[in-house]
Amino acid sequence: MGKKSNTSKRDAVVLVRSSGKTVTEAGREIGVSPECLRNRVNQHRADRGQGAAGALTSDxxxxxxxxxxxxxxxxxxxxxxxxxxxxxxxxxxx
The missing domain is CATH 1.20.5 (Single alpha-helices involved in coiled-coils or other helix-helix interfaces)
Incomplete structure (x- = not known):
């Protein structure tokens, strides 16, 4: 996975959070699969302490x-x- 891909996913997480777009819409807009983006958004939530019960942070x-x-x-x-x-x-x- 290259740097560009990580940047796109980070951008997509920001796009989902700030624009109110769905994961599918945001992913399509910047070329990231919905499944990958959904995982990334869920991980971002877990890292901020807002994830599902039992979700592990990246650390x-x-x-x-x-x-x-x-x-x-x-x-x-x-x-x-x-x-x-x-x-x-x-x-x-x-």
Whole structure:
């Protein structure tokens, strides 16, 4: 996704909020799909604390991605350590 696309979506969010146009109208006007724009508008609302109940802010989503990545890496490390421990346990009984 290029810079122009991000600018268009930002412009569309402003257009929806300030003009009273529907998401479909605003998206069509600047060439952004209604689904993409709707997601962007909903995310903007969540970031401002006006989203649906349980909606995560952009910062919370980023933190969740980071924590999931760290968790995955730690699980891989644990598996490697388990295999190493099993290997050395077998070697020490020979």
């Amino acid at each position: 919370e989503k980023e933190e969740l991605r980071r924590l999931r990545r760290e968790n995955r890496e730690q699980q891989q490390t644990i598996e490697a350590l388990k295999k190493a421990a099993a290997f050395f346990a077998r070697e020490s009984t020979k």
